[in-house]
Each structure stands twice: as structure tokens, then as C-alpha cells.
Amino acid sequence: MAPLSVSIGQYSNKGCKPINQDFYGAYIPQEPQLSSKGIAIALADGISSSDVSQIASETAVRSFLDDYYCTSEAWSVKKSAQRVLMATNSWLYAKTRQSRYRDDMDRGYVCTLSAAVIKSTTAHLFHVGDARIYRLVNGALEQLTDDHRVWVSRHSSHLSNALGIDEQLEIDYQALPLEGGDTFLFVTDGIHEYANARFMANAIEDHRDDLDEGARIIAQEAFDQGSTDNLTAQIIRVDSLPVRNAEETQQWLGGLPFPPELEPRMTFDGYEIMRRIHVSSRSHVFLAKDIETQESVALKTPASDLQQDPVLLERFLTEEWIARRINSPYVVSPCQPTRQRRYLYAVTEFIEGKTLTQWMRDHPQPTLEEARSIIEQIGKGLQAFHRQEMIHQDLRPDNVLIDHTGTIKLIDFGAARVAGIAESRVEHDNSGRLGTAQYSAPEYFIGDSGSVQSDIFSLGVIAYQMLSGRLPYGTRVAQTRTRHAQHKLHYGSVTQYHHDCPAWIDGVLKKALHPSPHRRYEAISEFLYDLRHPRQEFLNEGGIPLIDRHPQGFWKGLSLLLAIVVVILAILLLQQY
Template structure:
């Protein structure tokens, strides 16, 4: 694992916590609770997780369900990709746990849910300055801020009479899990209190305030006092209380650059033949307003690598420097033969730069210049390879945002590789940034950028599909879809006036379904665009799939034989009618 994590706060999130649980008057405690405060880099990437489960009293195995739900979440959540958002990570883990609990109940207890592996589960993940809350059942989370107590969860309990109710949702109750998810902003000094119904049904908001105030930093004592108070007031259920106080918050947008700007200064421009941190510079591959890229040899191993350093113009721009470091961080986490790989870090770095594998070949731009009118098969084969690389991004909740021919390498054996990750949008990192109400700049290249970027909207996987389709469109037609009009269309109304021009012509053997697939993938409105990469690539090779279903294609394209048979039948009927009516 890297010794740094982009987006990981310079000042770490710090909390104080207290927990207490008792069986109460019952012989078995079916509640289960837990909390995990990892070290860096997981603290910045995944946050602090708190979980509380409450078993149902009718089942003698629900304590196993409670323990399984909490333990599985606290272990498996931190095993999900660091690039995933909290929501996706938590929902994947909870869904898998729910499926296991439900299957155990069906195998051992059939349809009798009241005896199965069923429990409530309430989870809170503190990441950055945000509390992510996932809730199933009737445990509760309260927030105490400036003396005011606010309930943050809604009980999933269905009341059939004033004194009779049942759980509407629970872990293990059904094969599919419906989870309440929402976020809350966090301020320093906030106190979050998680409680099962055995506690909260017998205490008041004032009791919560008094316990937290009376016990100061001893939050274990505060949790114990609230449990004992509920018992004294007649609670006949298991009782669990968790208290978490936020003592320090990371500064918003204080990411890796804030941590390393002092220890990792930007290097000077490099010269051919120069030794640089264990590498020997062989050649300068390219220089731009954003970066300088060099071919180098690792002196220790003799391997050829590519080194990228910040340009002179941008080395004082923290946002750009963070994107540069994020590029290598992501390359270590994306596993695809169609995406450039980061070079292993074998020694401590003294300056800020990235190192990646050297790919011998040419860019897709150069390939297109050498093949101005390529045959359909090699063009689609390249696009399919790039799509497989993009799928590796999308599986990790990463949007590339700058897919263009210059950022795609074609190796000597014909393998396509995405080589630039500097403009990506990563869900897990995005959660750590401060909210930004102003439209951001278009990070990608305008010619291939999806129209929604020019409205200031965030990119999605459909934006990447647009860029991929634009590349294929250019390969087949020699022009860009919509020309320069897409970049000039800065309103939804203007974008809806953009007109798709077919790639079909008399001199090229391009099937109509390929043109239809491009038309849909290049729709100006992302809601009308092809939703999945796999659907786009499938449509390129399968008649009838391009328009989202064969029913949308003309009969001539769907079934030419049936079309001509029908036309002949109509002509026969017309001739027959003319013959009958002829005197």
C-alpha cells in the first residue's frame, strides 16, 4: 500500500468514544456493537465505522445474526476498494451479509422468519467532515450539537395497534435489502449517540444531555449511566449504548499536497543523461503546459520507465499537483492490461514526480494519421480494448474524464492502453472535498468532452462512453461529432439543437447498426445515451442492439428478407386490385 493517499487529510479525524451493553432482565444479550478506528491511509480513505445490531426476541439465533452483521461490516468494509464511495462500499457489504443471513434462515427454519437469523443494523461512517448513515430496523442514532438533540434515523417499525408492532425491515428478513442512506455534515464537538430500543424507550433527550455533560471525557461511564437509568425505569429488553464525540476534523480540501508540500518539493527540469533519484534520463518524450515527460532507465534494475514531473507553470497549483499524485495512486489500484501500470516504489522519493511503465508503440492519434480510412474491424477492435480498460475504471467508481486519442497507446502487438489518469474523478476521494457550488473547469479535451461538461455538470460513466464513441466516430468519418458546436452549446436548449450526422457514406462498408450505436452513444443528453460500456460495444457488432432494442430499428435493418417479402405482397395486392377494377 502507498505511504500516502490522495485526499487523506493533513489533520486526521479524531474522536473519543464510549460503549456499554447489558442483557438486562433477559438471560441472553442479543445486541452486538463495534467500532473501528483505522490508521492512515485507511482513516483518510475509508473513515471511522460504528455499527450497532439488535436481535429479535422470538429467535434463539438472532444473537448470531447480530454478531455476524456487525463483525462482517467492520471487517469487510475496509476490504472494499479505496476508490469506492462510502455508500457503495457499505451497501455491497450489507447486501452480501443480508444474503448470507437470509439463506441460513431458509435452510434451517424455512418460512418461519421469527425464528431465523434476523436483526436490525445501524451503521455510521465518519469520513472527512461527513457522517454517512446506513440504517435497517429500529435502533437509533441521535446527534447532540450545541445542547440540542436530534434523531437522525427513522424507525422501521409497523404499528398494528397502540401496543403491538413488528419490524418492517431487518437484516436477514428478505432476500433483497432496502437500506436508508443519508449524510450529515459534522462539526467539531458533535456527539453521536447510538442506542437500541431497550435504552431509548426509557430515557429522554434531557437524559442524553445530562449524561454526556456529567461524565466529561469518560464516555464509557456516560454510556453505562444511560443503560443503568433505562434499567431503573423498567426496561425489559437488552440494552446497548454507543457514544462518539468528534474532537478534530480534517481541513476540507487539505489533501496529500498539504502533507507533502514541505517534504516533496517539485524537481527542476531534467536533462538527458542526468541521474535523478536512482534513474538516468534517456530522452524527453514530450513537454506541455501541464507536465514534462521523460524516458528513463532505473539504474538498479536497468528497466525502462516513464517519469512525469509538473510543468513550471503549474507547480504552484495545489489542485494540479494533487491530480498528478492521484494519477499514480490510481494506477496502482486499477488492474487491467489496457491501463498503464505504475512503477513499483522501491525507494523513498525526495521530490514530487510519478513513475509508470514504458509502453513501446504509438498513440492512437499517430495510428489514425497512418490509417486515415481504417477498415471497420481494426477500428472496432481498438475501441473494444479501450472499453475494457474503461470498465476497470468504472468498476472502481472512477470516471476518466479525458479520453482522447493522445491518451491511448497502441503497442507493437496491437494492444490498446489508456495512459493518462490525471483528470479522473474518483468517488471515494471526491467525498473528502469541500462542496463546490461553482461549475468546475472542463478537465478533459474539449473536442472529445461530453456536452454535459460544458454545462458545469460532473462527469459520469456515460460521459466516458460519449468520449469513446467520439473517437470511433472520428476514426470512421475523419471528423468529430457536432464539430465545434458541442463546445459552444452552453445551455440544455442549445445542446438539444445539436444534430447528429451519420457516418454512413457510399464509399465505406459501414453497417447501419454501427451508425445507430454511435448515434445513441453520442446523444447530447446523458439520460438518453447508452448507459453501459458493454451495451455500446455489443451494439457495434450486433444488428438490432444499437437502438436499445430491435423494435426501434426500421424493418429493413432488422429483417431485410421480411421487408422485401412484405413489399412484394403489398405490390401484388395493389396489382390484383387494379386488375379487378379494370373494365
């Protein structure tokens, strides 16, 4: 069977402009991703009114080419690409809102994007903006995309749709069956508004053996015809197509099937199952050995009940995408696929160690430095999520592994939220289906969405528990369903349980654990910094009431004072008689 094969020619030039705000790229992976994910091509064009749109263009193309290949093989091409584009749009929009261009989106991080994924015998096209995708048919160019542009007059127009211009994104999508020899042309508006379609078609036909030169000649023609914009062209020719067998066709139509029930010593999809590591209502995790590489891995399968729960199944698939996007020594790493996957499962590195829950049982009274070291590592793992515009949402000791060197790894991202992706909402409950109530921030229980501050609260709970052996608010957080009730939550000083803990550390924890997210730290980095560097406001013990720092001592002292007052009053009364 012939593999999927394409030839690509590309060219870009700044033209008359001082800088080139276009960006383009293509990626042809090796097997098994060539078959499971296909070949990706993307072209972005920054808007002329913005001085930073070239950043948007580069971000859009790089994110598409990188993040698409991180998505689950069980997702369709359409779902994978659209999720990546929505996440990118959210990042660009937020970047503008946080910049000095927040009141003028036309000067912000905005760009157009035209992209394609060629998988098996189908071309999947994705389009936002006014670049164009053509197909060469019988020597003529057929325009496949619509221009997202509104013409106010004969000489005046504006973009009606682009990446980063709005919080919501509409993406044009179409799937086209392919034949060997099919040729596609991607061009920015700086070319298609000036170069004649007949000229571009002839240039492709005349340079079939040198597509880069064909792309250059097309751009040069637009420049010669008076184009004042950047000039970018991509030519993609399909040289050979694979032939699907019956099994591949079934998987393409219905997605990857659920795996069979796994047992120790059985062989499964190139792995030898060694033993169970963990079983929950959502997934089963096994220690397995890759038969080809002899590497020990953790193999995770969805629980059979997930077949009836599309929301949780979707979270299982999203978890693998998240893991592939994050690169941190404090987050468990996925294993790169080396062969075609036939079932629905995920494979990650195997960590020989214990959960933080077990570690705390083994170390009921850790030193401040031991606790601080672990909290700092967890915090750095969370920062990797936050840099990708993702919220973990289920940080708890059972989701933290500690290996024999003391290094931590965050695991289980099934509850994580990715910015820009609207998913079915699952309410928090005590079963841990989305988050775990004891470690979830108060705002979740009144229906608010999670934020960086929500993860900070969960990290603060873990820090408090490590030092005290208790939860800062007990189980009361999950019982407070209104903001008024949450304002009544009372923080008890950690120093009453860990007498070696300085009062200023208690101030840091109190801030991280404030019931209102707006009163917590704005970023993980601030929290971690304050754990090492005393703030003046926390050094002043007057800022921490005695009843919070030493409640037992407070009440004993108050009782003693009242007793003294009673004795004095009794003496005075006796003297009067």
C-alpha cells in the first residue's frame, strides 16, 4: 500500500512593507502520526492596522502545527483542529485585552488563518479571514474559501472575521475527497488581489518540478502588478494516496473502539500488562511494558461506564491533549506513539513512587522546609498549565506523585479547563467527578468558573494540610452555596498546629486561602515567592489576630483575665461591707 505523499512549495516576502506580517508552515510527520493525524499546512496574515499582528500570525501557525499533533487520535480531524484554533483565538484575544490595545482590537493581536489537514484520502480545510485556498482543476483555479470581508464602498472594506478579534470564533470547514495529483494553492490577499488567477494556474503547471519557484513567481507577479502588501504563497500537490483497509475504514467512521478488559500478563496492542496501579470510576491505570522498547509505562484506559457518559469520555480524551501540550519536569509526560493505535487508551511515563497522600501519612509532622520544597514543585507544575491558558481544577494529594528522589509529578488532568473551549458543564460533587470538594475553591460551589486563583486556593489547602494535618476550613467550604455564607468562613491559624511555623508563613497561607478569589494572589509565582521572602505586612503579628494565631491560648488568657476581674470585684464588694 502506497503511503500518503505530498510535495510542497512555499515563498514569502515583505513586499513594499517594512516588515513581513505573514507567517506560514507545513509539517509532514513520520508514522504512525502520518496515518493517524495526517499532514498539516497553515498560512496566516497579520492585519495592517496592527503593529503586533506578526506575533499573532506566528503564534497562530506554530500553535496549529504543534498543538494539532497533541490532540487525541480518537478525535476527528475537524474536532482536533477546531479545538486548537479556539484555544489559540482565546489566547490572542486575552493578549490584546491585557495590552494597551484593549480598546482598539484592530491594533491588537489579530490575524487571518487558512489551514488544511490532509489525512488518508481527504483534505480538511479550515478558514478564518481573507486569505484564500484554491484547487487546481483542469488547468484552472477553483476558489474553495469565502473572503470574510465586508465592503463599505468600492475602495473601503474591513475584516468581518479573524483570529483574536473576538472572544467567540467562527471557523469555515469543509472536507474534500482527494485524488492523486490534486494541487492546492494558499495565498494571502496581497497576492490574490493583484495576481491573475490564470497566471497563477500557469505558474503552477509550468513549475511542477520546482514548486518553490512556482510560489516565488506568483508572489513576484503580484508585486509587479502593484501590490502594497506582504506576499505569501504555498503550493501543495498530492503525489500518492493510501488505500484504506476495512479495519481503518471502521475506525475512521466510528472512532477508536474501547479496549477489552485488561488483566496482568496479557498482551495488548504491543504492550505486556504487568499489574494494576489504580482503579476509579473514570479510568483504570496499569503498569505495562512496551514489547518493542522494553520501556515501563503507565497505560490508562477509560472505565467501561464512560461509554454511556459522553462528557466524561470527552474529558478522558482531552486529558491526553493537555499532557502532550505541557513540557514540565513537574508534570507527567506522555509517551510518543511509535505505532498505529487500535484502541482508546493513553500511555505516559511510569513514575516509581508514592502519592502525596501516602507521603503525608508517612510524614505526619514534616519540617517547614520539606513542606515548602514540595509546594514549590507543585506550584511550578501548575505554572506550566497556566502558561498554556489552562486551569488544573482538581489539584489534590492523590494527584501528586513523589518519586524516590523527592521530585513531584502532577497527574490526572481529566478536570482541566482549556481557555476558549466550551464543554458540557459537570457540577462538583464529593465523588471527584470534576474536582474534589475538600480541595476545591469556594467559587466553584456557587457556580462560578475556575481561574488561576482557584488553583492557588487548592495549592494553599495542600500546604496547610501538610503543616497541620487538617483542612483550613474543614468540610465547610462545600456547604457554603452563597457568597454571603462564604464570607463567614473562618480561617484558623496554622501555627496552632505547627508551632515551628513562623507567623508570616501563616499570613501567606491566609492570603492564598481567602474565600474571595479577588483577595488571593494573582499568580502562583507571587505565592511561591512569599513562601521564601517575608512580607512586612505578614511580619507584623498585629496583622494576625491572636485568636487566629493561638485560639486556645486566646481563650485561656481571656478566661484567666475574667477570673481576675471577678476576684477583684469580689474583693471590692467585701471591702464595702
